[in-house]
Amino acid sequence: MDDQRVKVEHQFVQQKWILQQNSVNLYLSHCGMGSSVEGIYFQKPILCLPIHTDQFLNSIAIQNSGVGQSLFEPPSLLESFLKPHDYHDYTFLASSVTTKLSTMWRNTTYEQAARLMSRDMKHAGGVKRAVEEIELLVSLNGDLSRYAPFHSTLPLYQRYMLDLVFVFIVLPMTIILYLFVRCCKRSRKKKID
Numbered sequence: 001m002d003d004q005r006v007k008v009e010h011q012f013v014q015q016k017w018i019l020q021q022n023s024v025n026l027y028l029s030h031c032g033m034g035s036s037v038e039g040i041y042f043q044k045p046i047l048c049l050p051i052h053t054d055q056f057l058n059s060i061a062i063q064n065s066g067v068g069q070s071l072f073e074p075p076s077l078l079e080s081f082l083k084p085h086d087y088h089d090y091t092f093l094a095s096s097v098t099t100k101l102s103t104m105w106r107n108t109t110y111e112q113a114a115r116l117m118s119r120d121m122k123h124a125g126g127v128k129r130a131v132e133e134i135e136l137l138v139s140l141n142g143d144l145s146r147y148a149p150f151h152s153t154l155p156l157y158q159r160y161m162l163d164l165v166f167v168f169i170v171l172p173m174t175i176i177l178y179l180f181v182r183c184c185k186r187s188r189k190k191k192i193d
Contacts, residue, residue: 031058043118045110066113
């Protein structure tokens with residue numbers, strides 16, 4: 001290991017102070033929500049090594065947003081459906097760590113994505129904006145009905161597009177089934193005669 005480029009600490013370190021340093025070019029993180037936000041805030045591309053609960057979903061979000069890569073590869077859709085959020089048994093190879101690290105070091109798109117997301121995060125307003133939102137909620141006496149998402153105002157059949165399912169799937173299948181049954185009855189009559 002190159003002692004000039006890599007330093008391993010075995011005790012508590014000031015994570016925010018370290019992430020502020022210009023010499024830090026990449027952040028290897030377990031991808032808890034706090035450390036993910038700190039990494040993005042300080043414009044560091046993140047290599048995710050999730051261990052528990054929300055960290056898996058955070059690592060997927062980080063990879064999808066282009067801010068970093070994840071050593072965790074989500075299971076197939078069927079496996080996810082059968083065992084939702086049961087990801088603690090994943091494995092990875094040292095070669096995949098090396099490959100992803102070198103890819104992220106060579107490719108500036110991760111750094112650019114982190115910079116853009118950091119800018120958006122800082123523009124969002126932080127604590128001051130949070131206080132304004134809470135004061136708005138208090139002034140409305142908790143009534144946020146006018147801020148309801150559009151999809152929640154739709155009737156059930158429109159929200160789940162049941163009208164389209166009926167028109168494009170149920171109705172054609174019913175017509176096909178009707179015609180099939182009718183054809184089968186005609187062929188029976190012809191055979192009997």
